Amino acid sequence: MPKLKFMTLARHIIEGEKLHPGATGELSKLLSDLSLAAKVISLEVNKAGLADILGFTGDNNVHGEQVKKLDIYAHDMMIRAMDHGGHLCIMASEEEEDIIHIPNRFRIGKYVLLFDPLDGSSNIDANISIGTIFSIYRRISPEGEPGTLEDCLQQGLNQVAAGYIVYGSSTILVYTAGHGVHGFTLDPAFGEFLLSHEDIKTPKKSKIYSINEGNYKYWHPGLKKYIKYLQEEDEATERPYSSRYIGSMVADIHRNLLFGGIFMYPADSRNPNGKLRLMYECNPMSFIVEAAGGRATNGKKRILEIQPTSLHERTPIFIGNEEDVKLVEEFMAKEEVQVQVQE
Numbered sequence: 609m610p611k612l613k614f615m616t617l618a619r620h621i622i623e624g625e626k627l628h629p630g631a632t633g634e635l636s637k638l639l640s641d642l643s644l645a646a647k648v649i650s651l652e653v654n655k656a657g658l659a660d661i662l663g664f665t666g667d668n669n670v671h672g673e674q675v676k677k678l679d680i681y682a683h684d685m686m687i688r689a690m691d692h693g694g695h696l697c698i699m700a701s702e703e704e705e706d707i708i709h710i711p712n713r714f715r716i717g718k719y720v721l722l723f724d725p726l727d728g729s730s731n732i733d734a735n736i737s738i739g740t741i742f743s744i745y746r747r748i749s750p751e752g753e754p755g756t757l758e759d760c761l762q763q764g765l766n767q768v769a770a771g772y773i774v775y776g777s778s779t780i781l782v783y784t785a786g787h788g789v790h791g792f793t794l795d796p797a798f799g800e801f802l803l804s805h806e807d808i809k810t811p812k813k814s815k816i817y818s819i820n821e822g823n824y825k826y827w828h829p830g831l832k833k834y835i836k837y838l839q840e841e842d843e844a845t846e847r848p849y850s851s852r853y854i855g856s857m858v859a860d861i862h863r864n865l866l867f868g869g870i871f872m873y874p875a876d877s878r879n880p881n882g883k884l885r886l887m888y889e890c891n892p893m894s895f896i897v898e899a900a901g902g903r904a905t906n907g908k909k910r911i912l913e914i915q916p917t918s919l920h921e922r923t924p925i926f927i928g929n930e931e932d933v934k935l936v937e938e939f940m941a942k943e944e945v946q947v948q949v950q951e
């Protein structure tokens with residue numbers, strides 16, 4: 609493997625900006641602020657579990673501060689890192705019901721930030737990889753005024769950048785701002801994100817599928833057939849596939865992005881819109897996977913083309929390698945036709 613250039617995230621962002629004539633540098637600064645939040649959250653995630661050992665009592669730690677659940681900590685940290693840079697006009701977080709305004713004392717900028725502060729948080733206590741996901745849009749409301757809900761409810765296609773940080777065996781930040789998908793690993797000694805995965809391209813076809821099979825009974829008949837198909841033996845199509853499901857979307861998709869794989873969180877008879885959130889999870893991950901050459905749909909429609917109607921809406925998602933996602937769509941469409949014919 610050729611050695612990568614010694615490139616920090618900060619330098620990479622500045623170099624990327626030079627590719628866009630007329631860029632003001634605001635997006636670069638915004639991304640740098642985000643990487644600072646990621647470093648702080650990473651440090652705190654690595655301390656998970658120590659609160660009990662160090663004898664924190666009740667809700668207070670040794671400094672007399674409240675011990676917060678990690679997802680609330682990450683939510684607060686994102687806001688603290690991002691509200692005063694002068695680049696944002698509005699934010700929204702998976703952890704908060706309403707839009708988050710920029711305090712009056714700070715400059716109001718032209719970008720919109722949506723984030724899931726800690727995805728996969730039910731895995732924290734088992735030391736399983738979790739992550740932060742972010743999505744950046746340009747505002748559509750007039751500049752200089754506070755941002756609005758409409759600024760947040762844009763189609764995923766309008767994203768100008770998106771990324772995620774996985775807190776795993778190491779901390780990695782992956783982002784795209786329209787010139788490829790790049791991954792940076794946090795060097796704990798320097799406290800810097802260093803380029804480790806340049807211009808990530810996901811394979812066209814894979815051998816891995818990721819889905820919560822416990823929900824099998826409630827799935828669409830076409831999806832049931834597709835999963836059974838993946839489990840059959842056939843050398844030509846490299847079946848059976850391997851099943852890999854961490855239950856932490858950001859980590860599952862990161863693995864599939866690198867090695868190839870399809871991740872699915874479908875609709876089922878109990879949850880007609882699936883489980884995952886369009887604005888905080890599906891749009892940013894779809895933007896990244898598409899930029900790496902993959903595909904992401906709700907089974908019928910491209911995720912990035914869904915017009916959101918509310919901040920916390922959910923959508924089914926099929927995301928990963930192009931051929932695999934197309935195939936599951938075909939399986940489901942075939943069954944749809946049969947159901948209609950029977951009716």
Ligand code: FDP
Pocket residue numbers: 726727728729730731820855856857858883884889
């Ligand atoms: P979690 O509930 O732990 O936050 O976003 C929700 C999410 O995790 C995803 O990260 C994950 O892929 C999914 O839920 C897991 O859901 P199931 O437990 O239903 O499989």
